Amino acid sequence: MIDINSTLEPIVIDNGSITMKVGLGGEDSPYSTFPTVVGKEQAKEINQKEIKLKETFVGKQALKRSGILSTQSPIKNGIIENWEAMEEIWNYICFDLFGEPINEVKVLLTESIFNPKENREKTAEIWFETFNTQIFYLVPSNILQVYSFGNSSGTSINSGANTSMCFINEGRIIKGSCDQLDIGGDDVTQFLQELLVLKGLEFKTYKDLQTLENLKKCLSFYVVDDPNKLLQEKEKANKIVRSYELKDGQRISLGMERFVCTELFFQPKEEIIDLFGLKLSENEKENEKELENEKEQEKEKEKENEKEKEKEKEKEKENEKEKEEETVFKRKTKKEMLNLPRMIYKNAQNIDLELRKTLLSNIILSGGNTNFGGIEKRLSNELKLLINENCPQFRFPSSTFPSKYMAWVGGSIFASLGHYVNSWMYKELYEESGVQCVHTLLNHFI
Numbered sequence: 160m161i162d163i164n165s166t167l168e169p170i171v172i173d174n175g176s177i178t179m180k181v182g183l184g185g186e187d188s189p190y191s192t193f194p195t196v197v198g199k200e201q202a203k204e205i206n207q208k209e210i211k212l213k214e215t216f217v218g219k220q221a222l223k224r225s226g227i228l229s230t231q232s233p234i235k236n237g238i239i240e241n242w243e244a245m246e247e248i249w250n251y252i253c254f255d256l257f258g259e260p261i262n263e264v265k266v267l268l269t270e271s272i273f274n275p276k277e278n279r280e281k282t283a284e285i286w287f288e289t290f291n292t293q294i295f296y297l298v299p300s301n302i303l304q305v306y307s308f309g310n311s312s313g314t315s316i317n318s319g320a321n322t323s324m325c326f327i328n329e330g331r332i333i334k335g336s337c338d339q340l341d342i343g344g345d346d347v348t349q350f351l352q353e354l355l356v357l358k359g360l361e362f363k364t365y366k367d368l369q370t371l372e373n374l375k376k377c378l379s380f381y382v383v384d385d386p387n388k389l390l391q392e393k394e395k396a397n398k399i400v401r402s403y404e405l406k407d408g409q410r411i412s413l414g415m416e417r418f419v420c421t422e423l424f425f426q427p428k429e430e431i432i433d434l435f436g437l438k439l440s441e442n443e444k445e446n447e448k449e450l451e452n453e454k455e456q457e458k459e460k461e462k463e464n465e466k467e468k469e470k471e472k473e474k475e476k477e478n479e480k481e482k483e484e485e486t487v488f489k490r491k492t493k494k495e496m497l498n499l500p501r502m503i504y505k506n507a508q509n510i511d512l513e514l515r516k517t518l519l520s521n522i523i524l525s526g527g528n529t530n531f532g533g534i535e536k537r538l539s540n541e542l543k544l545l546i547n548e549n550c551p552q553f554r555f556p557s558s559t560f561p562s563k564y565m566a567w568v569g570g571s572i573f574a575s576l577g578h579y580v581n582s583w584m585y586k587e588l589y590e591e592s593g594v595q596c597v598h599t600l601l602n603h604f605i
């Protein structure tokens with residue numbers, strides 16, 4: 160256990176949408192990682208005089224009790240949306256995680272490159288006002304991922320809850336090179352779940368879903384060549400079958416599901432379904448029909464609800480548009496987001512040829528979804544087909560750290576670099592100049 164109050168190092172928090180990574184600057188790995196989830200008990204009246212206080216659970220403790228708690232994930236695709244839940248998580252870090260409350264809070268936090276200005280201000284305000292932070296820093300996680308390799312230039316790809324990218328030159332993000340793809344780890348898990356339903360396997364409870372996560376992490380991979388070829392060559396296709404022992408001792412075999420679920424980063428789901436002929440069998444169709452009838456009635460109800468929701472969404476969209484205008488790096492429109500290699504290719508076109516070659520020879524892959532085997536080879540192959548002018552070399556440096564910890568490791572390195580100390584945001588500055596000065600932190604990276 161760390162003696163949190165005897166260290167001078169700041170806490171480094173990689174505020175992931177799916178997983179929080181928390182530890183001390185200068186360390187090699189995070190002290191703790193836990194799901195970015197908060198669960199709250201409903202307030203209960205025990206008798207007329209006594210009302211049981213609502214208890215809050217964070218991380219795994221919340222997920223374990225998801226059946227009886229109302230759970231919330233405060234961050235959606237890198238952007239904090241539920242501030243109350245986010246504060247509960249930060250509160251847990253400051254008061255419980257290290258076994259004792261932190262007396263003097265110094266914190267380095269990661270943020271998305273698409274973080275709206277308004278969110279950046281609110282984050283700083285909460286840390287200074289609620290947690291009485293003395294020193295504060297917010298750094299885009301894509302920058303830190305490149306730092307974790309001891310580099311200051313490269314192509315940063317982060318794939319966690321979704322997939323974002325930007326080109327970084329000499330420590331600065333190249334404007335107009337930031338983009339994101341709305342595909343992430345949960346999409347892969349969900350697709351795998353759908354594929355396994357076709358095999359009669361269902362994953363519903365918390366434990367089941369944990370098994371599914373493990374199954375995905377242990378057995379899935381990216382196909383290196385055209386995935387269709389793999390299926391045509393039967394011998395190869397048989398070689399990829401692996402069995403996995405479930406907790407109850409039952410063994411299940413996974414074949415093409417192992418790579419079909421990760422194809423989402425390379426092709427639209429509908430095309431994958433067509434390509435692999437993922438059709439239900441006749442029996443299953445009968446069952447499906449019965450289920451569908453039941454569902455029809457539910458759908459009618461849902462439709463009515465949806466109409467109302469759509470109206471709300473329209474309003475939200477308008478608000479979002481306004482917010483997007485306030486981000487430093489503009490998000491691209493959905494139409495432009497095709498797949499991972501295309502996203503890299505499209506954004507590379509905006510960069511000078513020589514610099515492009517340099518940056519593409521240092522592609523930094525980080526985030527949980529880059530752990531699946533085969534990603535470097537597959538991406539290289541696809542990029543070669545797209546970018547052929549003067550044949551740039553696509554290189555992917557390898558790291559000793561797990562890719563999902565890259566942003567945290569970069570933060571840890573950053574926090575321990577003496578020459579940045581002067582640029583941190585101190586409480587005195589916040590009190591003198593107001594929360595606006597949080598934006599100057601970003602000036603070091605653009």
Ligand SMILES: Nc1ncnc2c1ncn2[C@@H]1O[C@H](COP(=O)(O)OP(=O)(O)OP(=O)(O)O)[C@@H](O)[C@H]1O
Nearest residue numbers: 175176177178319320321344345376526527528530
């Ligand atoms: N070893 C692994 N192999 C494959 N997938 C993994 C592995 N470890 C984690 N993942 C998946 O990666 C995802 C989480 O990745 P990560 O921790 O990088 O996201 P995050 O930092 O919380 O999100 P973001 O950076 O997008 O806000 C989950 O969907 C998880 O299932």
Ligand SMILES: [Mg+2]
Nearest residue numbers: 175176319566
């Ligand atoms: Mg992350």
